[in-house]
């Protein structure tokens with residue numbers, strides 16, 4: 001039977017007292033690539049935040065990479081985060097240190113101690129994203145596409161079963177977006193990593209079709225059809 005990486009049952013998602021999404025029911029299996037689309041303000045980020053423990057699950061039930069979201073308090077969130085990778089539109093790299101040290105910072109923060117093992121892991125993830133010799137570059141010395149690759153490398157550090165990506169191509173030109181999509185699909189296919197990617201980029205979706213969830217009028221529609229808009 002397929003391994004469920006995400007399961008939400010009858011979930012209601014709130015921002016403060018405002019109900020943003022209601023009766024959300026989703027199952028995402030190991031190795032699936034799933035888009036999350038929907039107009040601005042319809043709740044894509046709120047859904048992703050629920051999945052990575054930034055928004056507390058108040059109503060309904062859910063698990064993500066084996067963690068029960070209902071019982072998730074702030075002490076357990078770091079353990080959840082170690083088991084999934086998050087990629088953002090604006091890269092969120094530390095600007096005062098080079099790529100290796102950005103990655104080492106995350107490893108240390110997630111409990112790694114052995115320098116040799118950390119260096120091996122960093123070399124491994126940089127190779128996976130095609131930045132083998134770029135570890136000594138500072139973020140400001142890199143293009144947007146390269147910085148997004150570093151962000152993806154960072155998400156891969158703890159070999160997660162799931163990557164949540166919030167508009168990872170949002171700041172990139174079409175050609176660079178294309179390269180990032182190829183990288184994400186390669187990670188999904190070759191390492192069995194499930195990927196949920198929020199996007200407004202219909203060119204990307206049309207070129208790389210996959211299961212699509214759509215946030216609309218307070219609901220999440222599964223397997224939404226997407227056409228050029």
Ligand SMILES: Nc1ncnc2c1ncn2[C@@H]1O[C@H](COP(=O)(O)OP(=O)(O)OP(=O)(O)O)[C@@H](O)[C@H]1O
Nearest residue numbers: 015016020038039040041042043044045046047215
């Ligand atoms: N921290 C917050 N506090 C209160 N309300 C919020 C907060 N963050 C988002 N909201 C509200 O929740 C709703 C959903 O926002 P959300 O960011 O999830 O939408 P989105 O679909 O991701 O939008 P976008 O495509 O612009 O990123 C919006 O009405 C927004 O104003």
